[in-house]
Amino acid sequence: MQLLHDTFAKAASENRATLIAYLPAGFPTVDAGIAAITTVLDAGADIMEVGLPHSDPVLDGPVIQTADDIALRGGLKIADVMRTVRAAHRVTGKPVLVMTYWNPVSRYGIERFAAELAxxxxxxxxxxxxxxxxxxxxxxxxxxxxxxxxxxVAPSNTTERLDAITSAASGFVYASALMGVTGSREAAGESAKTLVRRVESATELPVCVGIGISDAARAAEVAAFADGVIVGSALVKALLDAPDETAGHAALRSLTAELAAAVQRRE
Incomplete structure (x- = not known):
């Protein structure tokens, strides 16, 4: 967890937000997914969220669901997710987290999952x-x-709920810019800003905003008031829309570089 702390501290010292990227493991294959993730990290993302594809997601929109379905039909296992984390961290030296729903962790074994992830x-x-x-x-x-x-955390959370969540959290807090599932759409900037301020009053942890951030303009808007900017669906879509792996990696590099530049434009 120290690496995560140091990453946020370094970004703050440079007067910018961290760029946190999301891609699911196993998409389009395990090895190709590792290559895509390392491409994004090398292109300027500070932190990676590796998604553990799940057949019954509650937060994922249609773009990520499509990628998850491809990974699951390819036979993705939790061992493949761990291999993805290991490879991405070893190659780039950057913090890599797993974003997962609870059921796969519970069924796999809580202690086993934590030990293998570490x-x-x-x-x-x-x-x-x-x-x-x-x-x-x-x-x-x-x-x-x-x-x-x-x-x-979400804009609908009460103050009491925010206090309970932030007191139990570590690393950072993920603030949902909008109610609903992930996906590129018009972000509710004022709603997200209000939520960040509410979370900041409850914790000293970094507050990072995701859901609805699809391009550099929105990333720059959020970077003005949040410690981190989280982008997922836009990156997944860039890979989905590409005609082949080479073009996909080029699209990922271009989009990530734009986002990395945008989060440095702090107001």
């Missing part, structure tokens, strides 16, 4: 559907293996 060099987990009041067992294992536990 052994792979993972920085932690983002758990969008794990209720904070039911998270004690996971948080104990995460702490034992020096893994961050990142929860998602």
């Amino acid at each position: 052994e792979a060099g993972g920085a932690g987990c983002i758990l969008p559907d794990l209720p904070v009041q039911e998270s004690a067992e996971w948080r104990a294992q995460a702490a034992a293996h020096d893994l961050a536990t990142v929860f998602v």
Whole structure:
């Protein structure tokens, strides 16, 4: 978790937000997915979220669901996700987290999942559907293996709920810019800004904004008030729309470079 802390500290010292990218493991194949993830990290992303594809997502929009379906039909296993984390971290030296729904972790074994993620060099987990009041067992294992536990907060959360979530979180807090699922759409800038300020009043952890950030303009808008900017669907779409792997990597490099430049334009 120290690497995660150092990454946010370095960005803050440079008067910019961190760029956090998301791509699912196993898309379009395990090896091709590793290559895509390292391409994004090498092109300027500070932190990577490796998605663990799930057949019943609650937060993922149609773009990520399409990529997840490709990965699952390809036979993706949790071992492949761990291999992806290990390879991405070893090649780039940057923090790599797993974004996963709770059911795969619970079925795999909480202690086993945490231990294997730590052994792979993972920085932690983002758990969008794990209720904070039911998270004690996971948080104990995460702490034992020096893994961050990142929860998602939403504009609809009460102050009491935000206090409960942020007091249990570590690493950073994922603030949902909009209600609903992931995907590129018009972001509610004022709503996200208000949520960030509310979270900041409850915790000293970095606050990172995701959902609805599809291009450099929106990334720059969010970077003006958040510690991190999270982009997922736009990157997945760039890879989905590409005619081949070479073109896909070129599209990822171009988009990531634009986003990395945008998050440095702090107001």
